[in-house]
Amino acid sequence: MFIEMTANEKRRLLRIAFGTTAGFIVCKLMDWPYGVFFTVYPMLLLGMIPIFNRLLAIEFIAGVFINAVEMWLLETLFTPYPIAMWIAVLFIFAMHFRFMLTTPYYLMWASGLVTLSTMLNFGSYDGANLNDMFMAATLATSLSVACAYVLYWLLPDVEPFKGGPRPPAPSAAQINHRTLLCALLATLSFTVFQLFDLKDSLSAQVATILILFPMTYQGSVASAKNRAKGVAYGCALALVVQVLLYSLIGHFLLVALALFITVMITAYFHVAERVGSGVGFGALTTIGILFGQYMTPHSDILYSTLYRFSSVIIAMLLVLMCAYLIDNFLNRFPATRND
Template sequence: MKTMRLWFGCVTGLAISMIFGWSYGFFVALLPIIIMTNADHWHWNGYYQLVIGIIWTTVEVSFINGFFQSSPLLLTIVVGIFFLEKCIAMSHKNSYLFGFVGLLVGSIALNFASYSSFDLEDFSITLWCSAIVTIPICALAYLLFPEPIAETAVDTTHDAQRYDHIGMIRQTALGWIIAMLAFLVFQVGDLNDSLSAQASIIIVLAPMTLIGSLAAAKIRIIGTFLGCLAGLIIQVGLYTWSDNGILFIMAYAIAAGIFCSWLALGTIKSSIAFSAMSALTVPLTTSLVPDQKDAVFAILYRFSSIFVAVVLTSMTIWVIHHFLVRVIKSPSEHFNHG
């Protein structure tokens, strides 16, 4: 039943985004997956964190962009405080989703808000709508495809939480430094078409540990390749029929069904499948314009940019992790070295 819930959530989300013509409609196809992957039963906590996290983050970004965009120094300082707030939230299990959503959405919005072609208001409203619509989509999915065997819901998200104070400080510092470096790189470079690469940096960073991030990097590359391949197959298979909404939804549903069956396993395949779903969904909803523009180049560019971003991020995380281990030591480590 979990496979059916996930499949229903992403396909329904895509259909809604197509009906309303949302510019960033891929969010409404992916947000239900984020919520339902680690929960076999309905829980309000995840939805609270998702909706409040998105609304609060977009309001913060609008405030920062409106008041500090003209002063690069002040902007950098305020963004640093913003990212620190999100990283601290991620270091606690009960607020992890709030922090992760804020860091992901905030880093994208803050960087792209500096480009005149980016409509922050449209981005924010679409995100609000996607987050709010996610609630009835998930509720309906749980109603139509309930878990047949009553089980105690176990939140397996990020079980490797930080148990020691020093470890939490290190991981918060690691997340903050990587987020700030990504922000500065995207501000200095003209990278307004690399949204997927920036999102990948935050996703690789999400475990907030060296081992977890390196594993996430491998998973991200494999999943992106599979998702891009599926997207190319859909694009080539439909060819001139890509303007047929029913055929497009059917083709997407078939590919999504395969990846959702992996998502339901709760293993490494689940993480690969999520990356595949994002790689499948984003280009087909943002770059494909029937009878005008195909998504082949966007799909190929997506894989290459994500590959480069993930490799560079992994190397940076490795360097910063070892630097933090040397700089921030627990009392026992000081004693052992003494």
């Protein structure tokens, strides 16, 4: 169903599409690794928050450097000690979620969670180079911020953004509950992906992080439903692109055009929903992961698409089952009750 968009929303839609496509084109032309950073980062920066300013740019860049320090500490101090590594990862995840709740720098800590989970996934396997990974993340962050500045200059908002009412500040017990719930779930997700050697399940791991952003069990259930629908739509669009291009998949300009069109479609639903992370955002980031990480002239995304969808659904179901148990356990104690 067609939804009428405001002038600001139309410009936001174009900024998301042009920013994502620019990141993809630069990455592929320069033959840089970890292309997922170059497609997903512009989506996070231009899609998660409907405004952009110098403070948000600094937050976005600072988040990557914080991740670099975290990864260096984990790699240097805890790699030979699995139990200590598990505790350190739990502590770092808890720090991110707590600061998301208690500081005004939500974007820095939220985007850092996505980057950290991706780096942990890639960096824990043989053959991964943390220096290359950090350099790719830094380049993608810098490029995303530069694109945001250019696009907001070319396509500025017609009228000032009017934010909605701010939610009430959580109590100390709610902060403890949500921090522990999300940190434990994120760490359990990391542990499962390591134990079962699921290095090709990036979409599933990112999904298990994104559905935690509401930071409550009920919110995660709603987010998981939206994410499942979004992943299904994103995968369906990717399959349509694969069928239409068929033997032309090696033509770079056609692939870039296909990415632009699919991002326009999914970004339209994301912007029209007028929520932070709904069905449209799930479809949008699915397209970014599939094109950025798996679409190359020598390999199509047919198998990757089908595997992504099934792995995401299974991963989210397992996370929600654990969330139900942890949520009930934490609610037994006054200091961690989410009333």
